């Protein structure tokens with residue numbers, strides 16, 4: 001089997017206030033390393049990683065396409081557009097910054113307003129290596145999750161790697177379970193999921209259907225594809 005093969009491609013967005021560590025989480029998850037020279041995200045960044053989810057013969061290879069949105073207020077309206085068509089979202093706050101936690105309600109509203117109703121959200125409390133500076137308790141985060149119907153809460157550290165894989169795997173596992181239960185239809189192009197080359201359930205009439213976002217690996221791809229989509233709309 002080709003190591004690039006997968007059963008499903010899944011679009012996941014990283015969202016949350018500026019400086020909470022979204023880009024560092026992406027770097028840790030995709031490249032497995034800590035980078036202390038990361039700059040503020042301008043607009044959006046992309047990365048992907050294939051993970052294996054499930055047990056025994058139910059195992060699936062899922063290619064996660066991560067969209068890292070900018071948290072700075074001046075980019076917020078741009079970032080909002082990219083929540084559209086996401087299958088999952090990792091909503092990030094900083095456990096050492098109470099303000100970042102208090103802002104989360106408005107981020108949840110933004111994401112849910114733009115994303116499909118099937119969106120699966122998980123919460124990541126970042127920088128858990130800085131316990132002595134903690135301003136948000138684990139209990140507060142858990143309460144927020146149940147109040148906002150968020151699937152799970154994780155305390156992560158991009159610095160040490162703690163809980164980073166668990167956090168992303170939990171959002172993908174939830175999505176996979178919902179596909180298996182028939183609650184999410186991977187053939188519906190608006191839901192942020194696409195069959196991959198390993199998928200046995202992909203009906204033959206759908207083999208040529210590709211989501212417009214599936215081939216994006218960088219900002220230039222996004223601009224080019226958006227232009228193509230716009231020009232097609234005008235025909």
Ligand SMILES: Nc1nc2c(ncn2[C@@H]2O[C@H](COP(=O)(O)OP(=O)(O)OP(=O)(O)O)[C@@H](O)[C@H]2O)c(=O)[nH]1
Nearest residue numbers: 018019020021022023024040041071127157158159
């Ligand atoms: N100690 C510690 N610092 C972290 C961690 N993750 C991120 N940081 C620091 O937090 C700051 C912001 O990190 P970024 O990843 O750029 O934050 P962001 O959420 O992507 O910010 P925007 O791009 O503005 O939305 C940087 O100085 C990082 O070094 C962590 O797990 N532990």
